[in-house]
Amino acid sequence: MLSFVIAGLAVGALYAMSAMALVITYNASRVFNFAQGGMAFFLAYCFYFLSNSDTGLGWNSWLAAAFVVILVGPLLGLFLWWVLLGKLGDLAPLTKVAVMIGLQVGLVAATTLIFGHDPVYLVYGPVGEPSVIFSVFDVNVSNEQFIIIVTAAIVALGGYWVLNKTMAGLITRGSVDSELMTVLSGTNPKFVVAASWAVGTGIAGLAGLMVLPKVGLSPGGFANLIAASMAGAVIGKFTNLWRAFFGALLLGVTQEVLVLYLPSDGLLGTALRPSLPFLFMVIAVLIYSRNKDVRADTQKVEVAAVSNKYEVSLSHYLTVMRNPKGHWDRYVGYAVLALVMVGMPIVFNDYWTGLIAVGFCYTVVFLSFRLVTGEAGIISLAQISFAGIGVISAAYIVNNDTVFGSKGSVPILLAMLIGGIVAGLTGVVVGMVCLPLGPLYAAIVTFAFALLVDQAVYTRDEFSNFGSGLPFGRPTIFGMTLDTPKSFYWFGMVVMFAVMFMLWSLRRSTTGLVFATIRASRVRAATLGFDIFVARLGVFALGAAVAGVGGSMVASFQLVAFPNGFIMVIGLVWFALAVAQGTSSMGGLAAGGMTLLLMPAIFSEFLPERLADLPVLLFGLVAINMVVDPIGINPGLRANFRRLAIKISGGSLHTSEPSADEKSESNVPAGV
Amino acid sequence: MSTITNTTLRADGVSIRFGGVQALNKVSMEANPGEITALIGPNGAGKSTMLGCMSGTLEQNEGSIFIGQSDVSTASPQKRAAMAMARTFQSPQLVTELTVREHVILAMRAGKQVRAGKWAAISNFLLALIPFLSRGISQAEIDLADELIVDLGLGKDREKGPSDLTLGQRRLLEVALCLATDAKIMLLDEPSAGLDRAETEHLGEVIKALAKDRNITIVLVEHDLELVFAISSRVFVLDFGQLIDSGTPAEMRASKAVQTAYLGTVEE
Numbered sequence: 052m053l054s055f056v057i058a059g060l061a062v063g064a065l066y067a068m069s070a071m072a073l074v075i076t077y078n079a080s081r082v083f084n085f086a087q088g089g090m091a092f093f094l095a096y097c098f099y100f101l102s103n104s105d106t107g108l109g110w111n112s113w114l115a116a117a118f119v120v121i122l123v124g125p126l127l128g129l130f131l132w133w134v135l136l137g138k139l140g141d142l143a144p145l146t147k148v149a150v151m152i153g154l155q156v157g158l159v160a161a162t163t164l165i166f167g168h169d170p171v172y173l174v175y176g177p178v179g180e181p182s183v184i185f186s187v188f189d190v191n192v193s194n195e196q197f198i199i200i201v202t203a204a205i206v207a208l209g210g211y212w213v214l215n216k217t218m219a220g221l222i223t224r225g226s227v228d229s230e231l232m233t234v235l236s237g238t239n240p241k242f243v244v245a246a247s248w249a250v251g252t253g254i255a256g257l258a259g260l261m262v263l264p265k266v267g268l269s270p271g272g273f274a275n276l277i278a279a280s281m282a283g284a285v286i287g288k289f290t291n292l293w294r295a296f297f298g299a300l301l302l303g304v305t306q307e308v309l310v311l312y313l314p315s316d317g318l319l320g321t322a323l324r325p326s327l328p329f330l331f332m333v334i335a336v337l338i339y340s341r342n343k344d345v346r347a348d349t350q351k352v353e354v355a356a357v358s359n360k361y362e363v364s365l366s367h368y369l370t371v372m373r374n375p376k377g378h379w380d381r382y383v384g385y386a387v388l389a390l391v392m393v394g395m396p397i398v399f400n401d402y403w404t405g406l407i408a409v410g411f412c413y414t415v416v417f418l419s420f421r422l423v424t425g426e427a428g429i430i431s432l433a434q435i436s437f438a439g440i441g442v443i444s445a446a447y448i449v450n451n452d453t454v455f456g457s458k459g460s461v462p463i464l465l466a467m468l469i470g471g472i473v474a475g476l477t478g479v480v481v482g483m484v485c486l487p488l489g490p491l492y493a494a495i496v497t498f499a500f501a502l503l504v505d506q507a508v509y510t511r512d513e514f515s516n517f518g519s520g521l522p523f524g525r526p527t528i529f530g531m532t533l534d535t536p537k538s539f540y541w542f543g544m545v546v547m548f549a550v551m552f553m554l555w556s557l558r559r560s561t562t563g564l565v566f567a568t569i570r571a572s573r574v575r576a577a578t579l580g581f582d583i584f585v586a587r588l589g590v591f592a593l594g595a596a597v598a599g600v601g602g603s604m605v606a607s608f609q610l611v612a613f614p615n616g617f618i619m620v621i622g623l624v625w626f627a628l629a630v631a632q633g634t635s636s637m638g639g640l641a642a643g644g645m646t647l648l649l650m651p652a653i654f655s656e657f658l659p660e661r662l663a664d665l666p667v668l669l670f671g672l673v674a675i676n677m678v679v680d681p682i683g684i685n686p687g688l689r690a691n692f693r694r695l696a697i698k699i700s701g702g703s704l705h706t707s708e709p710s711a712d713e714k715s716e717s718n719v720p721a722g723v
Numbered sequence: 724m725s726t727i728t729n730t731t732l733r734a735d736g737v738s739i740r741f742g743g744v745q746a747l748n749k750v751s752m753e754a755n756p757g758e759i760t761a762l763i764g765p766n767g768a769g770k771s772t773m774l775g776c777m778s779g780t781l782e783q784n785e786g787s788i789f790i791g792q793s794d795v796s797t798a799s800p801q802k803r804a805a806m807a808m809a810r811t812f813q814s815p816q817l818v819t820e821l822t823v824r825e826h827v828i829l830a831m832r833a834g835k836q837v838r839a840g841k842w843a844a845i846s847n848f849l850l851a852l853i854p855f856l857s858r859g860i861s862q863a864e865i866d867l868a869d870e871l872i873v874d875l876g877l878g879k880d881r882e883k884g885p886s887d888l889t890l891g892q893r894r895l896l897e898v899a900l901c902l903a904t905d906a907k908i909m910l911l912d913e914p915s916a917g918l919d920r921a922e923t924e925h926l927g928e929v930i931k932a933l934a935k936d937r938n939i940t941i942v943l944v945e946h947d948l949e950l951v952f953a954i955s956s957r958v959f960v961l962d963f964g965q966l967i968d969s970g971t972p973a974e975m976r977a978s979k980a981v982q983t984a985y986l987g988t989v990e991e
Contacts, residue, residue: 366886373822373882493843552854559859560851561836564829567820574780577818579830579904580804580837582844589848 055308059238060198063303064203065262067463069276070299072254077289079226082139083491085498088277089158090252091125091259092268094119095378096166098260099174099268116177120257128252132245138678140244144683146488148430153674156627159620160668168663171270176260199261206254209294214292223247271620275325275709278330278502279303281495282328286335289491302331314438321508329499333484339661340487361681368555368682369692380692392544392565396537406652407645409608411543414644415601417629418637421713423594425634426557427587430490433481433497434598435562435625436504437474439617441599443514445470446612447523449650451513462561463526466601474599475592482591486584501619520613523606539608546604550597551637568592624667627674634684642685648668730756730807730940737776737786745754746772749762749786754957756907757938758765759930761951762852763975763983764961770944771813774910777942778810781804790908805837809906814911817885823896826861827868830903837904868903869930875899876925891917894901895926902933904980909933915947923947927954943959952976958986 076084101106101115139147178198183191188231209370214220224244226233233240259273266272282298308322314320396404416438423431445466509515525533526542557563568576569583576583586642628647632639650666658665673684680687696706732754739747747769754760762770775781777788780801785954787796790806821829836843864902872881875895885893894914901909915923931954945951950974959969962984968975975981
């Protein structure tokens with residue numbers, strides 16, 4: 052037992068340090084660091100490059116570690132604060148999350164572009180090769196465990212001392228409570244924020260170096276560390292350093308001690324431990340959602356969400372779109388669209404037609420973002436998992452059906468629908484956990500859920516078919532099997548437009564008006580009598596179902612249900628791309644779905660393999676661009692097109708707007 | 724909503740604290756159908772907090788709220804809306820994406836949907852997903868909404884979004900939302916702020932006619948005492964979270980306690 056507790060303390064100490072870094076940066080900047088995994092990955096690669104004698108500079112590993120943690124990490128934090136993170140403070144939660152996910156995606160891609168694409172599995176941290184250094188009650192303690200626990204203790208005690216016993220700590224705590232008081236006391240609050248990013252990035256790097264021997268150097272390797280530290284941050288309600296630290300520590304200990312009591316195989320044996328970060332979050336959310344004060348705090352975030360740059364950009368966009376002139380431009384758009392849709396399978400060969408057909412399927416998945424984020428305003432990082440659940444459910448029922456007699460007797464179309472329904476029902480369960488509190492909780496819970504699905508569901512042999520994926524088929528419509536790229540092209544296009552039609556219909560209905568109200572002001576929606584929770588839950592589930600159907604369409608084209616194409620790391624890229632294009636814009640989401648497929652294909656056709664991650668870096672950068680364009684790329688382009696149409700129609704783009712004073716007064720949340 | 728017959732709104736010993744601040748301390752008041760009941764007091768007296776407790780957007784620490792004989796103290800804002808309550812906000816809570824007309828149509832539909840119950844909301848949601856069956860905005864709705872919009876003096880701005888309105892116009896739109904839900908109890912939080920004298924007088928007439936003609940229970944929080952004394956039947960005065968006096972407008976005009984709360988005292 053004691054050996055498991057010690058192992059758990061070492062794992063938990065890593066989680067705890069990482070959780071501390073999350074809380075430190077959130078406290079000072081009100082930005083949750085979704086890019087911490089990417090930062091740790093970059094710093095870990097720097098360490099590997101400096102310390103590795105074969106492919107790098109061959110420095111002493113302790114010197115390399117110190118250089119990375121004390122110098123490179125804080126400088127990276129400062130640099131990112133200077134160019135990006137310092138500009139996020141007053142943006143909407145969705146924009147902040149999108150930018151941070153973009154940064155995560157971009158950092159990982161940039162790291163692999165700089166240091167190499169191939170994962171490195173065997174890496175020693177600064178401690179070197181593991182060895183037993185002493186025993187406690189006959190339990191061996193390794194050098195690695197000892198160093199991790201001692202380092203975490205030093206970081207925790209150091210943090211306590213700095214925050215509670217020094218002037219810097221006093222200023223930091225003061226800045227968290229009141230930025231204005233910090234200004235009045237003669238300190239620039241920007242310095243506090245910058246310092247917190249420097250310190251937070253350094254600690255994240257330290258945790259990253261320590262976890263290296265366990266996970267190696269691969270883009271997804273740091274996901275467990277980040278999910279567990281996020282669980283700690285949720286336990287600490289993002290702001291309580293010590294609750295986050297000890298919550299994450301407890302999670303690590305529980306994960307290791309459970310090994311003693313769980314069977315070595317079966318669902319419980321394989322799924323429970325990776326699910327623990329999610330379960331810890333669920334418990335924390337269920338407890339906090341009963342607390343009136345926490346609910347009120349998250350409501351404040353919702354109020355703040357409509358009082359920011361996003362709303363200003365949106366009203367500029369709407370002012371252009373409400374101009375009475377130039378509405379004919381949509382017909383130009385429809386004509387071009389029809390021409391392109393009909394022309395593509397004629398112009399392109401089977402390979403490219405097939406790619407575009409899969410692009411339609413991905414667009415269906417991306418349209419789920421319109422429901423979940425564009426309509427209900429929910430930040431979901433699990434759309435990819437719902438797509439994956441659709442994939443494995445559809446394939447599983449085709450391969451294991453007993454209802455329809457022999458195997459393979461379930462029509463593929465019906466299987467796709469069942470995949471969507473299973474994904475939708477899963478969405479109900481996840482939604483019940485992630486919706487009661489604010490947008491950040493939803494983002495983190497869905498992130499953890501996506502990781503849970505990766506590790507506890509996709510890995511099961513009945514779904515992964517021992518890594519090769521379950522065979523799946525093409526649908527048969529009116530006796531015709533869609534076994535050519537061209538026929539699947541038309542099928543994908545029809546489904547995509549059917550979903551778009553459904554979403555258009557939703558937007559113009561009472562429900563669409565209700566969601567517009569919920570996004571703008573929950574208190575207004577509530578006092579009009581709308582049940583916000585049920586409405587959002589319904590749309591969240593519907594979004595999950597649409598993603599599930601889209602996912603199973605992808606599997607149908609590929610003839611195999613391969614869950615590894617639907618993992619969380621890829622899901623972050625999807626999210627970045629969807630939000631950057633504009634989650635309210637169906638054209639934008641279609642562009643996102645197409646770009647996701649076509650850009651890597653085009654790059655791989657014309658660029659060397661070592662630049663394979665360049666498209667991903669670009670996807671990250673377009674998400675980061677939301678700092679300047681929070682409503683997304685496509686609405687901006689759409690507005691420019693409409694401006695041109697207005698000019699051609701002889702209309703005026705000049706509008707009278709209320710004064711700045713009036714606007715700012717209207718943005719003050721309701722007082723007492 | 725239609726089943727509510729007694730729309731008397733009553734607060735009984737309501738107290739609420741925000742941290743160390745006692746925002747309301749055992750405040751009791753009553754508002755009757757067909758009357759305008761005003762709630763006045765200096766800044767920070769707790770007027771909007773009282774409206775928050777009445778509408779369910781704030782949860783009082785002590786005391787009870789009644790609609791007729793029904794205790795709604797722990798009811799959600801949605802449940803109170805289903806009992807024919809609507810409110811405006813001091814800081815307008817409007818939707819950037821919707822025009823003035825769409826706001827009013829939304830509120831009209833909200834009133835109908837809430838009256839029809841939960842199943843109507845669910846069936847509306849499902850129908851919304853089916854193209855051709857989903858309910859776009861009809862000409863009849865546009866006509867009804869426009870009538871209300873013109874009544875409140877927002878006729879020229881019906882196609883504008885809230886960000887293109889002045890603060891006064893936004894407050895008028897808030898009132899329009901209340902009217903459009905066909906509520907029987909209305910809580911109006913400083914509806915005249917930002918309006919000029921003529922607009923304020925017009926608004927006063929609209930509110931007075933509402934109470935009288937439609938037998939609506941109106942609670943009015945207002946800084947414009949001239950408007951309050953002109954249209955209210957009964958006035959409650961708050962100061963530092965305490966109810967310091969209540970009575971008819973004439974009595975309150977003469978009340979020493981009210982004068983002291985507003986003007987302070989001079990030490991001899």
